Amino acid sequence: MNLKFHNKKITGILTVLPENEVNFDDEIDNYDFSRGQSMKLKLIMGYGKRRVVKEGTTVSDLCIYGLNYLFDNNLLKKEDVDAMVLVTQSPDHFVPATSHIIQGKLDLKRDMICLDINQACSGYPVGLNQAFMLLEQDEVNKVVVLNADIMSRKVSVKDRGSRPITGDAAAITIVENNPSNNVIYGTVNVDGKGAESLIIPAGGFKMPSTPETAELKTDKSGNSRSLDHLVMKGDDIFTFVQKEVPPMIENLLDKASKNKDEVDYYMFHQPNKFMLKKLADKMGVPYTKMPNNIVENFGNASGVSIPTTITYNLGEKLLTNSYLICLAGFGAGLGWASFLLEMGNLDFCETIDYDN
Amino acid sequence: MKKKIIDFLTEIRPEFxxxxxNNFIEEGMLDSFDIVSLVASLDEEYGISIDGTEILPENFSNVDSIYRLLINNGVTE
Known part of the structure; x- marks a missing residue:
């Protein structure tokens, strides 16, 4: 589905990285593979350092820490927050919505909208889409989009496919109405037939967690995981991304009457180095325009990876400059979504460490 | 070129x-991570980027299918 919004603007992005840093080299012995194989994959896939939460740290903790940072530094006023959208697959509880918990703990005003959205790697454009729609309301002038996930808690320590790339993080994006006459183009796509390609089978109402669902089983590739863990059919996801993302971007640029060279940056979800490099090659986009350094430095934190890519790679540049940026997220659902927008002259654009 | 393909495969999985x-996938000789390693080696060796949509198990089932994949991606003997 094609989307089009007028007079909206991102005015600030903050990424919050959790306190623990894990190095792939220290985990190699967890996996049932030769050291040589693992070291080769390290280079190809971008396995490196990743940030993960300590036991007990939740999505709401990361978000509250980041929001307090903005309040304390006068980058955001509590009374200005008219809506808060939390995009996460790892809520604090099934009930109530984690966005409500955050609203309560921060003592935000009651006259506001709070909602949780369950989206994975396409969660950044999906959250922005929701924010843009909320801003159509007369009484909504500022929306806080929270992307946060702690999926490291759901990945088996013996899963070489998912464990070395999975990180945790939160990001806060402020979206406002913009008096200048700008247009933002977007697309959102869903294919629920691929729902099982990336899934945590147990732990919900369909298959509650039991001692049996916690039993580790080894697949034919030597990865061990249980039904309580994240299960990724890596080759299905890879093929889906290579097949669907390039035409999505082509269509997006066509709707915006832009060619690919006019885009300053392609800030894409960061699944792994190999997949993103293949995407850039297929799209004919120079690697310099598509940063690919988040997995190796922080890990893939699902829907948080796009704002992390922006704050880590552009940071202060976005305080004074403006760029035409193409955002794209793709993953579980299956879902894939994108936006093309002018971004710049932000009030803040930085990466901070969570310090409990 | 076929000898080079076998050399790369053997480097990745020396036990086979x-x-x-004639069918590396069915016989469990290559998994998806082995294919990723092989593609990276072939890309580097021949200065190409094998199209992501062609990185499918059936294109890595034997030496001939890998050979055809390379030819389709612009490699010449």
């Missing part, structure tokens, strides 16, 4: 005789 097999 790739010259003697």
């Amino acid at each position: 005789d790739f010259a003697a097999s």
Whole structure:
């Protein structure tokens, strides 16, 4: 589905990285593979350092820490927050919505909208889409989009496919109405037939967690995981991304009457180095325009990876400059979504460490 | 080129005789991570980027299918 919004603007992005840093080299012995194989994959896939939460740290903790940072530094006023959208697959509880918990703990005003959205790697454009729609309301002038996930808690320590790339993080994006006459183009796509390609089978109402669902089983590739863990059919996801993302971007640029060279940056979800490099090659986009350094430095934190890519790679540049940026997220659902927008002259654009 | 393909395969999984097999996938000789390693080696060796939509198990089932994949991606003998 094609989307089009007028007079909206991102005015600030903050990424919050959790306190623990894990190095792939220290985990190699967890996996049932030769050291040589693992070291080769390290280079190809971008396995490196990743940030993960300590036991007990939740999505709401990361978000509250980041929001307090903005309040304390006068980058955001509590009374200005008219809506808060939390995009996460790892809520604090099934009930109530984690966005409500955050609203309560921060003592935000009651006259506001709070909602949780369950989206994975396409969660950044999906959250922005929701924010843009909320801003159509007369009484909504500022929306806080929270992307946060702690999926490291759901990945088996013996899963070489998912464990070395999975990180945790939160990001806060402020979206406002913009008096200048700008247009933002977007697309959102869903294919629920691929729902099982990336899934945590147990732990919900369909298959509650039991001692049996916690039993580790080894697949034919030597990865061990249980039904309580994240299960990724890596080759299905890879093929889906290579097949669907390039035409999505082509269509997006066509709707915006832009060619690919006019885009300053392609800030894409960061699944792994190999997949993103293949995407850039297929799209004919120079690697310099598509940063690919988040997995190796922080890990893939699902829907948080796009704002992390922006704050880590552009940071202060976005305080004074403006760029035409193409955002794209793709993953579980299956879902894939994108936006093309002018971004710049932000009030803040930085990466901070969570310090409990 | 086929000898080079076998050399790369053997480097990735030295325990198997790739010259003697006609279906690496069905016989469990290659998994998806092995294919990723092989693609990276072939890309580097031949200065190409194998199209992501062609990185499918069936294109890595034997030496001939890998050979055809390379030809389709612009490699010449």
